[in-house]
Amino acid sequence: MTRRRLGIIALFTPLAMLLLGGCSPLQPWVKPYEREHLADPIMSFDPNPVSSTYLDHVFEVREGARGATGSVGGGCGCN
Amino acid sequence: MNSRQSLGQARLAVRILGCGLALALSVAASADSITPGAAAPAFELPSSGSKDISLSDLKGQVVLINFWASWCGPCRQEMPVLDQLYKKYKAAGFTLLGVNVEPKTADAVGFLKSTPVSFPILFDTDSKVSKLYEVSGMPSTVILDRTGKVRYVHHGYKPGEESEYLDQIRSLVRE
Amino acid sequence: MTARSGIRARTLIAVLFALAMAGHAAVLPDDRADLLFHDWEGGGVTVEGPSILVRKKVTDSLSLAANYYVDMISSASVDVLSTASPYKETRRQGSLSADYLHGNTTYSAGYIESDEPDYKARTGFFSVSQSMFGDLTTISFGFTRGLDRVSEENHIRGLQTTTEFKGDADHRNWSASLSQILTRNLLLAVNVETDESDGYLQSPYRSARYLDADGVVQTEAQATPNTRTGNAASAQLKYYLPWHAALDGNYRFYHDTWGITAHTLGVGYTQPLFTSWTLTANARYYRQTAADFYGDLFPFEDSQNFMSRDRELAQFHDLTLGLGASWQFHPSWPRWIEKGSLNLSYNRLHVAYDDFHNYTVGGSPIGVPLYSFDANVTQFFISFWY
Numbered sequence: 307m308t309r310r311r312l313g314i315i316a317l318f319t320p321l322a323m324l325l326l327g328g329c330s331p332l333q334p335w336v337k338p339y340e341r342e343h344l345a346d347p348i349m350s351f352d353p354n355p356v357s358s359t360y361l362d363h364v365f366e367v368r369e370g371a372r373g374a375t376g377s378v379g380g381g382c383g384c385n
Numbered sequence: 386m387n388s389r390q391s392l393g394q395a396r397l398a399v400r401i402l403g404c405g406l407a408l409a410l411s412v413a414a415s416a417d418s419i420t421p422g423a424a425a426p427a428f429e430l431p432s433s434g435s436k437d438i439s440l441s442d443l444k445g446q447v448v449l450i451n452f453w454a455s456w457c458g459p460c461r462q463e464m465p466v467l468d469q470l471y472k473k474y475k476a477a478g479f480t481l482l483g484v485n486v487e488p489k490t491a492d493a494v495g496f497l498k499s500t501p502v503s504f505p506i507l508f509d510t511d512s513k514v515s516k517l518y519e520v521s522g523m524p525s526t527v528i529l530d531r532t533g534k535v536r537y538v539h540h541g542y543k544p545g546e547e548s549e550y551l552d553q554i555r556s557l558v559r560e
Numbered sequence: 561m562t563a564r565s566g567i568r569a570r571t572l573i574a575v576l577f578a579l580a581m582a583g584h585a586a587v588l589p590d591d592r593a594d595l596l597f598h599d600w601e602g603g604g605v606t607v608e609g610p611s612i613l614v615r616k617k618v619t620d621s622l623s624l625a626a627n628y629y630v631d632m633i634s635s636a637s638v639d640v641l642s643t644a645s646p647y648k649e650t651r652r653q654g655s656l657s658a659d660y661l662h663g664n665t666t667y668s669a670g671y672i673e674s675d676e677p678d679y680k681a682r683t684g685f686f687s688v689s690q691s692m693f694g695d696l697t698t699i700s701f702g703f704t705r706g707l708d709r710v711s712e713e714n715h716i717r718g719l720q721t722t723t724e725f726k727g728d729a730d731h732r733n734w735s736a737s738l739s740q741i742l743t744r745n746l747l748l749a750v751n752v753e754t755d756e757s758d759g760y761l762q763s764p765y766r767s768a769r770y771l772d773a774d775g776v777v778q779t780e781a782q783a784t785p786n787t788r789t790g791n792a793a794s795a796q797l798k799y800y801l802p803w804h805a806a807l808d809g810n811y812r813f814y815h816d817t818w819g820i821t822a823h824t825l826g827v828g829y830t831q832p833l834f835t836s837w838t839l840t841a842n843a844r845y846y847r848q849t850a851a852d853f854y855g856d857l858f859p860f861e862d863s864q865n866f867m868s869r870d871r872e873l874a875q876f877h878d879l880t881l882g883l884g885a886s887w888q889f890h891p892s893w894p895r896w897i898e899k900g901s902l903n904l905s906y907n908r909l910h911v912a913y914d915d916f917h918n919y920t921v922g923g924s925p926i927g928v929p930l931y932s933f934d935a936n937v938t939q940f941f942i943s944f945w946y
Binding site (some may be wrong): 312322324332333335336337338339341342343344346348349354355356357359360361364365368369370371373374375 | 596598600611612613627656668693694695733735739741742743745748751752753755762790791792794796798800804805808814816818820822830832834838846848853872873879903905907911919920937939941943
């Protein structure tokens with residue numbers, strides 16, 4: 307494992323530490339019952355994965371750059 | 386890979402695991418004042434019927450308070466299930482309050498037109514009661530006994546969890 | 561046909577991974593089926609075909625998905641026309657993936673196989689996603705490994721096509737992402753990815769051009785390094801507008817050991833209309849610098865250890881403008897289908913090279929225009945949720 311990769315994980319770990327309730331006094335500032343807009347399908351980062359996968363493929367085949375196109379959902383606070 | 390890199394990786398792994406453990410413990414021990422045994426905070430909210438409904442009026446009955454929103458999938462799934470529970474135990478001194486947490490009531494009313502329920506719906510448009518009951522997941526369910534004490538708290542809903550509700554209500558109704 | 565199939569497969573994985581993670585934080589993805597017809601037409605190339613995806617929860621905590629994808633390629637591109645003759649080819653790809661939910665953690669794994677006559681790619685991936693902080697934050701880590709077998713096809717008119725093995729490639733990819741609810745109306749997603757590749761990393765069909773002693777342009781086989789490490793980092797914001805619409809913006813930075821630096825900037829707007837319609841508009845700008853060893857015309861034969869005229873490694877920029885329309889419906893039959901949508905999207909792409917000339921125009925090397933082309937990308941798809 308190179309230093310760069312360790313660096314990436316090291317970047318996320320302190321962040322995770324900050325956000326994990328047990329390691330910090332921060333409280334979630336958007337309550338589950340305030341997530342109406344965020345739960346709207348138009349706020350989804352990737353509402354049609356088949357289509358976005360295809361378009362990413364179109365660009366990746368013809369361009370030199372690749373990666374960092376995926377994203378993780380915002381969450382509606384359900385369950 | 387030399388031994389110093391291995392040590393660095395090991396330390397990193399320990400830090401990640403350590404915080405994972407801290408998270409698990411914090412979640413397990415998260416301090417709520419809405420815990421079994423605590424008195425349920427009083428409130429009064431406008432309802433879908435003509436009158437406002439106040440929690441203190443319901444002392445003597447087993448009360449299930451369900452916090453829901455029309456934009457929340459599991460909440461919508463849970464509504465027909467709660468309706469069945471209400472119909473089954475109504476006669477035995479059980480009541481169910483569906484507290485809608487949306488600032489605008491239009492979407493909730495629209496949902497109830499297509500999926501009507503027979504239990505009272507309350508509208509918590511300024512989130513006062515949601516804050517009071519420390520709602521930390523959608524949906525949230527709090528079950529109170531006949532003396533107005535909190536007995537069971539549920540966060541989230543997955544199909545099949547209603548059997549837990551059934552058992553808990555049955556035991557409280559018998560008290 | 562190109563040496564990018566392995567990379568295509570891994571992009572599919574990256575988005576399949578995102579697909580697995582998309583939607584609610586600590587909830588499995590919705591059950592759905594999609595049937596897509598895609599069409600690329602531009603630069604002398606036509607690529608069309610279907611993509612079918614089916615996803616279903618088999619238990620409360622396990623969701624499985626399968627995808628079948630086809631590219632039917634008809635190519636008379638500028639590279640083909642300058643060194644060979646137009647050809648047709650089909651690439652088929654199948655993948656399986658699983659998502660397992662335990663508490664607030666989702667574990668995903670999958671396998672993808674891509675096959676075309678001159679490129680075979682096998683890829684596996686694994687990722688873990690953790691929802692935390694009251695579901696405000698989701699952090700994921702993923703690892704992907706791909707093994708490719710690259711060959712060269714020789715189409716000789718009148719004779720049978722021969723396939724010659726050229727080399728293997730090994731790809732390892734590490735990714736980390738964070739998704740954060742910033743306010744009631746604002747979402748942020750941050751992604752970093754490192755890609756390490758070893759082996760035969762070039763297209764056997766691209767070459768290098770040089771001037772011989774008499775000033776005549778000649779071609780020789782290209783030679784690219786056999787290792788490549790690339791790093792990408794991106795950020796995306798999505799904002800809810802008060803009149804019930806959404807605005808999003810994204811930026812990605814890329815740099816690799818071949819010397820390519822690239823910037824990608826995109827904006828999008830989503831507007832629901834009349835209950836069942838949703839319209840989208842988007843724009844994307846991309847620019848990259850050339851690889852260190854790239855040259856449109858080298859001064860003499862073998863002037864460098866590594867030489868390539870592969871235009872994907874050139875300095876160029878492209879602009880994409882797109883529009884999409886979606887119509888949601890609730891079919892009364894069959895009963896088990898909850899809702900469906902019909903979707904159409906069109907993207908217009910303009911690509912302009914700064915250091916790649918269009919020699920198919922003919923004539924002497926002086927005065928040949930820089931190459932640029934436009935492409936139309938059309939998608940039509942139908943989705944069902946059940």
